[in-house]
Amino acid sequence: MKLLIVEDDTDYAAALRDSLRRLEHEVAVARDGRDALLALERDGYDAMVLDCMLPLVDGATVVRRARDRGQRLPVLMLSALGRSADKVDGLDAGADDYVVKPTPPEEIDARLRALVRARAWTRAGDAPADTLRVGDIVVSPGQHRAWRGDRALDLAKLEFGVLAELARHAGHYLTRAMLIERVWGYDFEPATNIVDVQIRALRRKLCAAGEDDPILTRRSVGYMLRG
The missing domain is CATH 1.10.10.10 (Winged helix-like DNA-binding domain superfamily/Winged helix DNA-binding domain)
Incomplete structure (x- = not known):
């Protein structure tokens, strides 16, 4: 999958990028919400991993603006432990799922794959038999x-x-x-x-x-x- 990570913590973003690349994803990184919106306009991505707390434009606003522009890619929000309000804001804005940092890259990978499968089901009808x-x-x-x-x-x-x-x-x-x-x-x-x-x-x-x-x-x- 072609993924966009939006995270202002440089070390965390680099570690997650490298881990997801090892899991055979193509990964780009944006450091703030404004750069994320520009990246979404410039390139096509299969999914986005988006931190709630970002400089310039916060995560919930990024999702809301992306949805308003017709961008339907799955969005997995990253939330700090104990910040339930961020999760609610992100989901209300149009995010598909969230995890609390730090979450193992393997779980992030699994959740992204599930979200992409779900998006494919809702568009093409290619769902498991029990759906x-x-x-x-x-x-x-x-x-x-x-x-x-x-x-x-x-x-x-x-x-x-x-x-x-x-x-x-x-x-x-x-x-x-x-x-x-x-x-x-x-x-x-x-x-x-x-x-x-x-x-x-x-x-x-x-x-x-x-x-x-x-x-x-x-x-x-x-x-x-x-x-």
Whole structure:
């Protein structure tokens, strides 16, 4: 893959560049957000590894401007430990995934390959046999990964389970009891609103980039994922 690393820490950028080159990638480095945007305009890349905290133009702004210009390459954000706000800003701006520095180059490589595969699936339909598609939502139960459009969804285990179950039965309402049995594995309905809590969390992530809510609620019936 042809990759662009955007990182102002010279030593870290060089080490990551060299490691990804050893993994047979072609790698360029930009030192700040302005140079990153110029590089994206000048050259075509398969994916970008982008630090959140950058001089001149921050990472979230780089993603937002790139998306506004129609650039759809996968973006993996680099975040410092404990800076959750940076991750949220980056994902809201259009990034596909994030890791906390320092992350082993092999994991970065694996995540980039997964993001590029996902982008290819959403464009060409070349998905694994277990892939579920509902409108612009793609769910891969085997890989435990999901996307909405070009955006990877960072879902907790239960959120993913609920989404996968709704996707399997898209167009049909599932009751809370059905979801509890199939996702939680209970054969009884707890005296709590555990399903509603997960649905609310799932909706926030599905609609994080301003998309329409794809989950319909019917009072006293349940939930349905619409295409």
